[in-house]
Amino acid sequence: MKHISILIASFLFSLLFFDKSIGLNLSIFSIITIVFLGFYNLKAFKNLRIRFYTLAYIITAIFVFVQHSGLSIIANCIAFFTLVGAISEQNTSIYINWLNGMFTTIAAFFYKYISGNSSEEKVDWKKNIDILHLAKLIGIPLVFIIVFVLLYKNGNPVFNDLINTISFDFINFQWVLFTILGYYLFSNISKPVQIEPITSQDKQITDKLYKSEHFSEVQLKKEKQLGTTLLGLLNLLILLYIATDVTYLMTTNATTGTELSSQVHNGINTLIASILIAIVIILYFFRGNLNFYSENKILKNLTYVWIILNVSLIGLIAIKNQNYIALYGLTYKRIGVYVYILLTCVGLITTFLKVLNIKNMVYLFRINTQIAFILLIVFSTINWDHTITKYNLNTAQNFDISYLINLSNRNAVLLYEQKDNIIASHEHKKRIDTKYWSYVEDVVQNEWQEYSYETFVISKKHPNSETK
Amino acid sequence: MNLPGNLFKSALLAFAIFWFIIISEDGIDSDTLLLMFLSCIPIFLMVTIVIIGSICPVFWLASKEHTNKQDIFKTYFPYYAIIASSACVFGIYASNNELIAFFSSAFITTCQSWVWFAKEKNE
Structure with a gap:
């Protein structure tokens, strides 16, 4: 069976x-x-x-x-x-x-x-048939017959x-x-x-994290002092950075692509370094018995503030990225920045939960991989090429038409439908036509196994095209 | 470890899979037959290099911790299979499906070679 x-x-x-x-x-x-x-x-x-x-x-x-x-x-x-x-x-x-x-x-x-x-099945098989012998019995004569037939053919x-x-x-x-x-x-x-x-x-x-047997209060006190000093100073530093960044955002009116690009990319680099170091520092101090130390409240509160300030830093990067997108349109890289921002935010929140609920490192790996899996499924439900094209054509102040044409065929229909409403050169419009009609040609030639939802949309639009 | 016996059986298996895939695509004639004979040497060399370079070291190093060859197989073969299959899939993709026969025979042969090593009686 x-x-x-x-x-x-x-x-x-x-x-x-x-x-x-x-x-x-x-x-x-x-x-x-x-x-x-x-x-x-x-x-x-x-x-x-x-x-x-x-x-x-x-x-x-x-x-x-x-x-x-x-x-x-x-x-x-x-x-x-x-x-x-x-x-x-x-x-x-x-x-x-x-x-x-x-x-x-x-x-x-x-x-x-x-x-x-599958040992039980194998025993039954072997009782009835000697597989190796059967393979030899069929294989070896077959190979030699083929060889000799090919040799005799020439003679x-x-x-x-x-x-x-x-x-x-x-x-x-x-x-x-x-x-x-x-x-x-x-x-x-x-x-x-x-x-x-x-x-x-x-x-x-x-x-869960458990208290270990070797519990030196003196050692923990020293560690707590180090942690409190370090996180206290880092909180002051990040506050200063955020204040200057907000001032910069409010006073500077960056309009050129190079300026905005530099703002976003520098911000992202800072963010990567800052968040990684932040998480490592938090994980170092809350790796063991300090979680159970009765006088760790100041250190814990400083950690929460540090996490919240890092989330604020993420917010600032998001604003810069949004300014860039509003002016120059969506691209995969700019969406990538948002995805990175989201993942970083998730990482910080789970680190916060780890400290709050006294969890271990395995918890962090488990929950973050689960969230990454869910996010992957959510992102896979979106037609990104269509979203990028729609946003750029309808909302963005400037956009690169060549970039949109070079995207996959999943925006071909939208580009073709809107080509008369956009300002583009004759050559670009010709490329849009070519892209659309070659896509239609591909789609109508698909076998039923290769169908997608768009096959039906195209077939409805062009009922005279022959599908297999 | 019966290395010579394993190498011989693996080379034979690799040869069979490699040429079966190629013949199923392109057919067979007397020129192919000559190529088949000539290919015995590079196939044997490739099999020897891959087995001695990637499978034997695992058994040699792990034999200090594990006395049973089946234990070594159960512990290390899964990771080997995952890495080998990923490398083979990448190879097939990078070669634009030109090297399907090579990578398919490489993957199946190395996996079967693990099985033959594991089935040997413990020393």
Whole structure:
């Protein structure tokens, strides 16, 4: 039964992906994978966390079809690894799920062979058939027959003609290999495996920080004094920096691209250094027993103020970035600055929670990777090319039309629709036309496996174009 | 460790996978046959370099801590497989799918070589 279901899944895998680009096939594959995993691991799907990861996987599958972007495909793959890894062991960190999921997908076949997960089946097989002997029995004569046939072909024209009449063109060997790949993949994920000892070690580690037995109050007092002095001075310094930065923002009227770019990039460099050092300092002082020291309130309050001031610094960078965007439009790099700002903010908030709730370093890794996973899924739901183009054409004071034309085809429709409303040279408008019509040509030639939401939009606009 | 036996079996496996993928794409004729014979030497050399350079050191170094070869396999093979597969996928992508046969055979052969080492009786 197991082999039949894996065979069916591998045939579907070939049907969906062989010689096709990504589109509707990846979304359907995700659904097949969920059904397949559910068939073999039904108990695991009763777990709330598994259900959440399944939902995340379904969402990414939907957005592969809707957005058809590289980011949505990456998010779908990561969601796949997460789900497979979580089925192998539910109560571990998400990064351990990724490792287990990747390993299961890539090489569980070899691991199962040694660890003996499938030993019962192997014993039964071996009782009935000697596989190695069978392989030799078929393989060795086959290889020698092929070699000698090829040799004899050159020696005798009649034999050559006879051999040439034999054709195996009806068999597509590449398709066969691809189906074997599908079989390998589904066979691997049918029973996900765990990497040991890292999985069991991760299960044992809790998020809480515990007081150690060696507790020197004198040492802690010295550490507290150092921490209070350092953080007190750093708070004063950052306050001064923020004050001068606010003054600079309010008094200077930077309008040139170079000035604004320099403001944002210098600010980002400062921010990177500042936030990293801030987090390291906080983690150093709150790494152990100082968390439980009764006289640590001043140090804790200074840490909270330091975190809040760093968040204010982030706010200032965001204002500078927004000024830059309002004047010169959105680009991937400027969106990247916002993403960095968001991630930094998240990092600071989780560090704040770590100090507040007396958590350890593992907590920070766990929660930050979980948030990164959620953010990746959220970002994959957005058509960034369309968003950039729409913002630049409708809101930005200046924009680079060449940059918009050079983006992926996912803004082709919008550019084409708005080309008469924008000020652009004849050459640029011609490039927009070329981009749009070559996109239409590509889309209408897609096979059903390669369909995306935009295929239907284009087909509706151009009903006379022939789709396969 | 039965290194010569492992190298021989691995070279044979790499040869079979490599040429099966190429033949499935381009077909076979007498010129291909000559190339197949000639390729035995570089394939064996590549297999030897990769196995001695990447798998054997793990077994040699880990044998101080682990007495059982299967324990070494269970502990280190997963990371090896993840790194090797990432490198192979990158290689295939960077070569614009030109080197699928090479990287596929490299990945499968190294994984199987691990299995053969792990299945050996402990010394």
